[in-house]
Structures are given as structure tokens and as C-alpha cells.
Amino acid sequence: MTDAVPPRLPRIAVLGAGHTGPVITRVALAAGYAVSVAASGDPQRIALITQVLAPGAEPRWAAEAVADADVVVLAIPLHRFAALDPDLLAGKLVVDTMNYWPPVDGVQELFEDRGYGSSEIVQRRLARSTVVKTLNHIGYHELEAERRPAGAPDRRALGVAGDDPEAVRTVAEFIERIGYDAVRLASLAAGRLLEPGGPVFGASLRRAEFERALASTP
Numbered sequence: 001m002t003d004a005v006p007p008r009l010p011r012i013a014v015l016g017a018g019h020t021g022p023v024i025t026r027v028a029l030a031a032g033y034a035v036s037v038a039a040s041g042d043p044q045r046i047a048l049i050t051q052v053l054a055p056g057a058e059p060r061w062a063a064e065a066v067a068d069a070d071v072v073v074l075a076i077p078l079h080r081f082a083a084l085d086p087d088l089l090a091g092k093l094v095v096d097t098m099n100y101w102p103p104v105d106g107v108q109e110l111f112e113d114r115g116y117g118s119s120e121i122v123q124r125r126l127a128r129s130t131v132v133k134t135l136n137h138i139g140y141h142e143l144e145a146e147r148r149p150a151g152a153p154d155r156r157a158l159g160v161a162g163d164d165p166e167a168v169r170t171v172a173e174f175i176e177r178i179g180y181d182a183v184r185l186a187s188l189a190a191g192r193l194l195e196p197g198g199p200v201f202g203a204s205l206r207r208a209e210f211e212r213a214l215a216s217t218p
């Protein structure tokens with residue numbers, strides 16, 4: 001009899017070492033994922049932050065972190081997105097945690113077309129990547145404290161929106177493993193419901209409440 005080898009968890013690269021990136025890194029590490037973290041430049045500049053805020057994560061150059069990652073988490077300000085080279089992320093599953101905040105980001109022409117959600121615009125630009133939207137609608141300061149084990153009555157729900165079922169499955173499993181109920185939305189376009197001003201943005205809701213809030217929004 002041979003013991004089945006448990007499937008390896010996806011390797012994660014978090015781009016962004018500001019407020020949000022290190023917290024995502026920390027909860028991913030706690031859930032058993034191998035995580036690299038990168039900012040826009042030399043990893044030595046984030047070595048201390050990483051050591052203090054996300055011990056166990058490897059600070060790397062972005063290109064190197066992305067190269068051997070299965071999942072790349074974009075935790076950079078949206079106004080920096082236009083300068084990100086799409087080739088860097090070609091072929092990767094990209095988790096988009098970004099929000100468009102004109103007061104912070106300034107007016108970004110790329111994201112001014114209100115006919116589309118910001119992640120649809122991200123996907124259009126990252127044409128050779130597979131984009132899944134999640135984690136944008138929970139505050140970075142809540143992400144650690146609100147985790148609960150599966151089945152806990154007060155476990156918070158987070159939405160996962162994408163067009164590729166396999167990518168959505170991988171990201172939903174990530175959300176479940178870090179401590180949240182994953183609610184799948186029908187498409188990346190439906191992910192607009194997760195955006196600022198939408199019915200679940202910043203709201204701490206259980207799965208049933210979350211699904212009701214989505215369903216009651218035209």
C-alpha cells in the first residue's frame with residue numbers, strides 16, 4: 001500500500017509590502033502556504049518589514065517572486081498599476097485586491113470607465129493572466145482578527161469573483177484556508193458588487209447574509 005502524497009499548496013507571491021501586503025502574507029503563511037513578498041525594488045529594502053511583519057516570508061525581487069509562484073496577489077495601489085509590466089504576470093493566476101480610490105489614487109484614466117469593474121479593467125490589461133477578485137472588501141486591519149475556523153457560527157464571508165472556474169476554485173480554497181467562507185460570484189464582471197459603494201464592501205457578514213446582500217442588489 002502506498003500513502004497518497006497530499007497535494008502541494010500553491011506557492012504565493014504577494015506584490016506590495018505596504019499596509020495590505022504584509023497582512024495577506026501573514027495570514028497565508030499561517031494557513032500553510034509558502035509566500036514570497038516583493039515591493040517595487042530591491043528586496044533588501046523590505047527585509048526588515050518582512051522579518052517583523054511576516055516572519056517566514058521570503059523578500060524577493062518582484063520578477064523572481066512571480067517566476068515560481070502559482071498565485072500572484074496584487075496588493076499595490078491602483079495608481080501604480082499602469083506602470084506594472086503585464087509580461088511579468090503572463091500565464092499567472094492573479095488575485096486582484098485593489099480598489100480604485102480617486103481621493104488617494106488621483107483620477108486614473110484607465111479606471112474611469114464606470115461601465116466596467118476595476119478588476120475587469122485589470123484583466124483587460126493583463127490579457128495573458130487569469131484575474132480573480134477578492135480581499136478588496138475587507139480592511140487590512142481586520143483580516144487577521146476576523147479569521148475563524150470552518151464551521152464557526154460567526155465566520156465572515158468573502159466574495160471571490162472570476163471567469164475561470166479552476167482559478168476561482170484555487171482562490172476560494174485559499175480564502176477558506178485562511179479563515180473565511182468563500183462566496184463565489186458568477187463572473188469577474190459580477191465582482192463589481194464587491195467594490196467600494198457595493199453592498200458588501202467593508203461589511204462583516206456571515207455567508208447567508210452576504211449572499212442575501214448580493215442577491216438583493218440589482
Ligand SMILES: NC(=O)c1ccc[n+]([C@@H]2O[C@H](COP(=O)([O-])OP(=O)(O)OC[C@H]3O[C@@H](n4cnc5c(N)ncnc54)[C@H](OP(=O)(O)O)[C@@H]3O)[C@@H](O)[C@H]2O)c1
Nearest residue numbers: 016017018019020039040075076077078080098099139140
Ligand atoms: N486599506 C485596506 O484596508 C485595503 C484592503 C484591501 C485591499 N486594499 C488595496 O490594497 C492595495 C494596496 O494598498 P496599501 O494601503 O497596502 O498600499 P501602500 O501601503 O501604499 O503600499 C504600496 C506597496 O505597493 C508596492 N508596489 C507599488 N508598485 C509595485 C510594483 N509594481 N510591484 C511590486 N510592488 C509594488 C510599494 O512598494 P515600493 O515602496 O517599493 O514602491 C509598497 O510596498 C490598494 O490597491 C488597496 O485598494 C486595501
